[in-house]
Amino acid sequence: MINYTDELRRHNLKATPQRLAISNALHSYGHINIDTLYEMMLKKFSSISLATIYKNINLMLENSYVQEVKIPQNKSVYELTKSYHSHLVCTECGVVEDIKLNMIPLLSEVTTSTTFEISKTDLVLSGLCKKCQ
């Protein structure tokens, strides 16, 4: 159980018990969708409202405290913001993993072939994890 009080405040978010619990759920799961997060939260706060989950995730997104990962043919998952990385998704069991990849060569390829000024890169690699192969 990490204490995320300061980290929340650093992102201009009041450190409420619900937000601390969301932070810990995100940390322990790594990646979690709204429904699962709601279920997890219900265990700690039996009367928490689903609206609270939505309001918080949206606010946390606005304040860059969490990131959304859009998963092909599935619901988005959320993660605590950390240094840049890509994602691996298992199409069988749905597990999501982080992976650090060097995007520099790709980005310079973009620079030479287009006039876009890229500021953000979202890469999701789908396939089978070890267990599901």
Add this chain to the structure above:
Amino acid sequence: MINYTDELRRHNLKATPQRLAISNALHSYGHINIDTLYEMMLKKFSSISLATIYKNINLMLENSYVQEVKIPQNKSVYELTKSYHSHLVCTECGVVEDIKLNMIPLLSEVTTSTTFEISKTDLVLSGLCKKCQ
């Protein structure tokens, strides 16, 4: 106006007037979301149902006739299936462009660092297009 009759049939989809129009809308727009597609279709079929749009897009996705592109902080757009490519998205005006990038080096990097067997790669590069810079 391209005739997509054969192309639809090749994907086991009956060539109805509505589907031919959807095909042409996808072709002329390149990338289009559900709402815009519905608006476009209403011009040709004043009484087309939104349900028809959803049913067709879902069926076309199942039959790999179209692909979904999940856009960060926005609604998904759809495109006719074509050879593999990545996407550029302008965060200002929302325009979506295709871009061919060599993913081989990246994928071999994945192979050496993980046990995942990758079968699909979704890359979305966000930034500013020429006009919006």
Add this chain to the structure above:
DNA sequence: CTTATAAAGGATAAAAATTATCCTTTATGT
């Protein structure tokens, strides 16, 4: 060129997902 039939379209209801509202409670700066 008919005809039979499975499938598609339209209208609409239902369900699912997300956001807004309103009032009570609480985190936090002073």
Add this chain to the structure above:
DNA sequence: ACATAAAGGATAATTTTTATCCTTTATAAG
């Protein structure tokens, strides 16, 4: 300790997507 803006909970309202039901139609076979 207190004042206050903000957050939580309950719930309504919206929005998005899917299901249902009946009519129409694309298409394959004769």
